[in-house]
Amino acid sequence: MDALETLNYKFADCEGLEFVKIGDLTLAKIDTPLTQAIVAVQGAQIVEWKPANEDQLVVWRAKEPTYETGKSVRGGVPICWPWFGNHPNLTMAHGFVRFKDWILMNAQCDSDGQMHMHWRITDDAESLALWPHRFELDVIMHIGTELRIQLVTHNTGDESFSITQGMHTYLNLGDTRSTVIRGLEGGYYLDKLKGFARTPQDDIITITGAMDRIYFGTTHTVEVEDAEFNRVIVVAKEGSHSTVVWNPDENVPSGMLPEESRNMVCVEAVNAADDTVSIAPGERKILGTTISVRPMN
Template structure:
C-alpha cells in the first residue's frame, strides 16, 4: 500500500481527486462538477469517463473487467506503443507500455474544473530487451466536459527509430448495429478479418457483424451517430493519419462477454500498418485524440 499512500499524499486534494485500489491495481478517481473518470496507474489507462451532461458513460468498459498486474483492463483507452497490433516475432500484442506502471508527474485542476494528469514512462532494462531504443513517453490527459489525450514520444537515444501506436478508445453506444459512423467515406482500408485485404469505403459505416479495419488518409474528425442514446460522439485526432474501427460481434476477446459487444465500438486515433512514425534523435512526436458529445435532437 506504500504506492497508494504516496499518491494520495502527493496528489489527492480531499475533494475531487483520490487514489484507490481495485483488485491488484491502483487507479486515480476523478469526480468533479464537470466529469467523473477513473485512470489506472498501470498503462496510464483511462478506464472510465462520463461528462456531467451525459446520463451514461461515454468511454466504455466491460461490466466485470479484471484489474490484474500485467494485464490491460478490457475497455477504456489502452495506450498501444511502440507497436500497434501484433509484433512480427513477439507474442506481446500492442506493445509493452499498457501493462507497466507509469509515473504520475503532475496534477492540475483548472478554473473550469477540468483535471489534467501528466504521466510518464521511460526505458528500462526490461523494455530494452524487448525494443532496443531509449525513450521518454508522456501521456497528458485533460478530463472535463470533453476528454483530451496526447501521447508524446521523445527519442532520447542517438539513433532514429520508427513506431506504430494507438489510443485504443472503447466508446459506449446504445446498440452497435444501429449506429452510423461518419467521416471515413471515400477512403481505403485494410480489412483484418479478410487477411488485410484492401477495400474502399464509399459511404458511411454501419455495423452488421464483426468489424476490424484500418482506414488510411484520415486525419480529420469522425462522428458516431447514436439514435438509441440520442447523442453524437465526435472523435478529433492529432498526428494520426489512420483510424481503426473495431467491433468483435460474438468473437469477443478475454475479459468481455459476447453480449457486451453490442454496447460498444472502438474508433481509434492510431498510426498503424503503413502509417508509421519516424522519430529522430531528440525529436518529439504527438498522437492525440479529443472525445466530445452533443445531443442529436
C-alpha cells in the same frame, strides 16, 4: 507509506482526485462538477469517462473487468506503443507500456472542474530487452466536458527509431444496430477479417457484424451517431493518418461478455501498418485524440 498512500498524500490538494485499489491495480478516481472518470496507473489507461451531465458513459468499460497486473482493463483507452497490433517476433500485441506502472508527474484541477494529468514512463532494462531504444514517453490528459489525450514520444537515444502506435478507444453505445459512423467515406481500408484486403469505403459505416479495419489517408474527425442514447460521439485526432474501427461481434476477447459487443465500438486514432512514425534523436512526436459528445437532435 505504501504506493497508494503516497499518491493520496502527494496529490491531497487536488480536489476531485482520489486513489483507490481494486484488485491488483491502483486507480485514480476523478469526480468534479464537469466530469467523472477512472484512470489506471498501470498503462496510464483511461478506464472510463463521461461528462457530468451525461447519464451514460461515453468511454466504455466492460461490466465485469479484471484489474490484474500485466493485463489491460477491458475497455477505456489503452495506450498501444511502440507497436500497434502484432509484433513480428514477440507474442505481446500492442507493445509493452500498457502493462507497466506509469509515474504521475503532475495533477491539477481547474476551478471549473477540469482535471489535468501528466503521466511519464522511460526506458529501463526490461524495455530495452524487448525494444532496444532509449525513450521518454508522456501522456497528457485533459479531462472535463471533453476528453483530450496526447501521447508524446521523445527519442532520448543516439539513433533514429520508427514506431506504430494507437489509442485503443472504446466508445459506449446504446445499440450497435442503430449506430452510424460518419467521416471515413471516400477512402479505403484494410480488412483484417478478410486477409487485409484493400476495400473502398463508399458510404457511411453501419455495424452489422464483426469488423476490424484500418482506414488510411485520413486525418478526419469521425462522428458516431448513437440513436439509442440520442447523442453523437465525436472523435478528433492529431498526428495520425490512419483510423481503426473495431467491433468483435460475439467473438469477444477476454474480459468481455459476448452480448457486450452490442454496446461498444472502437474508433481509434492510430499510426498503423504503413502509417509509421520515424523519430530522430532528440525529436518529439505527438499522437492525440479528443472525444466529445453532443445531442443527436
